[in-house]
Amino acid sequence: MSDGSELQIFRDYLKKRGLRYTREREQIIREIFATHEHFDVDSLYLKMRQKGMNVSKASIYRLIPLLIETELVREVFFEDGHMHYEHVYGHEHHCHLRCLECRKIEEFTDPRLAEVEKDLAERFGYHVLDHRLDVRGLCPECRTKYLYKK
Amino acid sequence: MSDGSELQIFRDYLKKRGLRYTREREQIIREIFATHEHFDVDSLYLKMRQKGMNVSKASIYRLIPLLIETELVREVFFEDGHMHYEHVYGHEHHCHLRCLECRKIEEFTDPRLAEVEKDLAERFGYHVLDHRLDVRGLCPECRTKYLYKK
């Protein structure tokens, strides 16, 4: 899932800022990059505790801003009242297609978004850095179930 | 800013569900539709208190899900740890271009997004309901300031 180079990038960043590479930070990052899944702090914490690691939530919360600054991780916004994240390094930029019923998430990319960005930059004079597109609907299964319910 | 027809839509919805049209609900909705601005609960609450209305935050929080269900209002996600909303009725669907430095927001629409939605529906078999595109960058002014700082 990962060749570990995100750890090197992060070490370099820490060194440059005079911060320290600790066992806890390494464990958390390994865990985040161990799967392709999105995560939130609570489930990451529980997963690590179940594996016998003694990290605290505070350490996870304190690490995340650093991971965002190095662009290894970014925030993802869903509707359930707390923050979700995904690791970004090693994956091309993508958007989300979400099922509102079963919460499944498909990732996709579309070249038209780069065009939209470019036009916006021209039209409004912005320096565009990033975009998030979140498309919501019903997946094939839930769509069917939903129709039957009605 | 508004012809008041959102109130009628909301009354119809309440009646259909056996809920009640109260002075507080009317006041809150009027206030939301009085401007084109995005809002959050706290500033809406303060604004209404300053005008001498005795609504509570609880009533605002309890009203919002109803407004979302009638599609008069929708959630907008920003990075500052609490929810923002915008009223949707009477405005065509739009996306946001935000300045990360001064937090200014431009609204825009782009026909390519409807095409993207259509392709996604075909490709993944989804029934697509909605999308949110949030483009982030630096506005012309902040872009200049930012360059000088460096």
Place this chain on the structure above:
DNA sequence: GTATCTGCAAACCCTTTGCAATAAG
């Protein structure tokens, strides 16, 4: 009259912070 709605305050939940002990460099 009956059920919903209100304001208030307490509870809730996610996130941040203060602190003393620990560990990286």
Place this chain on the structure above:
DNA sequence: CTTATTGCAAAGGGTTTGCAGATAC
């Protein structure tokens, strides 16, 4: 050695909820 980092527990801040009185219908 010095300073950053840790875990813990407490504090914070936005949102939800329980309740008794008020109010739509």
